[in-house]
Amino acid sequence: MQKVAKKEQRIDNVLLSLKKLDFLSRSQIQTLHNLGSDRNAQKFLKSIDKYVHSFREGENVYYLSKEGRERVECNKVRKKTIQARHYLMRNSLYIAYGCPSTWENEVALEVEGYTKIICDANFEDNGRDHIIEVDYTQKMSVNKNKIEKYRILSQLGVFETPPMFIWMTTTEYRRKQLLKMCEGLDAQVFIITDFL
Template identity: 60%
Template sequence: MNRAIEKEQRQESILLSLKKLDYLTRSQIQVLHGLRSARNAQRVMKELETYVSHFRDGENVYYLNSEGRERVNATKVRKKTIQAKHFIMRNSIYIGYGSPSTWRNEIRLGFKEEKKTRVVCDALFQQDKRYHIVEADHTQKMSKNRIKIEKYKRLIELGFFETKPCFIWITTTEFRRKQLTKLLDGLDHRIFTVNDFH
């Protein structure tokens, strides 16, 4: 294949990843797009600077700028924000689970008529005909996590899911992992910390 076409396709696929995942670190882009070395990934992203902006948070964190959004028809405006960590944590799960094709972000679950049980998960995907619900616990108060988990338990009781879902949480510390383990007791779950992905 012509080198120029290959380069164009790679750039397009990186921009589409940013459209889908909002923020990606240099190392996440490297893994997702098979850019062998950190140096190679830096070079590729430098060539994309017309379409992406970045800031440092341990390493470069990239997001689409207005030209990038226009090129891949993205509507969500992203800026430099401390909230980016939340998205990056969620994306670690996306990459860790092999970039599932059924992956969708920010999905509202629950029955329309039962407002009390409605909940928005950070991401959702299907594997082996079963839903996997992803939650990134970055700076969330544990009481908020408790409320969310109670809603999930209620949805299971009410038969919202055909098969009981698997809950995948990513958090920041071992202490928070222990707290979440207690809260998720009785549910099928996996809890990771950010260090599990470095």
């Protein structure tokens, strides 16, 4: 009886992670929920296939099915998308930073009537905002514009203390470009291979 309750709790925990993070790869679920070996993780995920859908993106990527959304009361409907890599990159940062309890996805930052920007994620650590941006297929001009808006928001006092900007991108070349654009800001830029 206790074994069944433990499995049901693990199922709920995985589904709640998918509710919060939208898409997760098999290895990300394995890491977040201590599923052991690859074989054990695949076996567990197969056992909950009525609650999740999956597709291949290097490895299986999971998202909530209708039944899964109902079980964890999720209103957000996700479908297979080419943008899933963007979510997986963001989730790699979530895991790398220790799954912060203050983590929120798609946060609007604004000064009334002046400028508004939606960051990919935000979390607070020791009273300091950490702003997450993922550069997967974005044009550099869009990134540059976003960085300039962050400078303006900082100057207008939106943040109590200067935030830490954390970027994830795809190549070393793009990392160098982003670091140059972020000069004067407290910024770190990772490439996806830093987390493989």
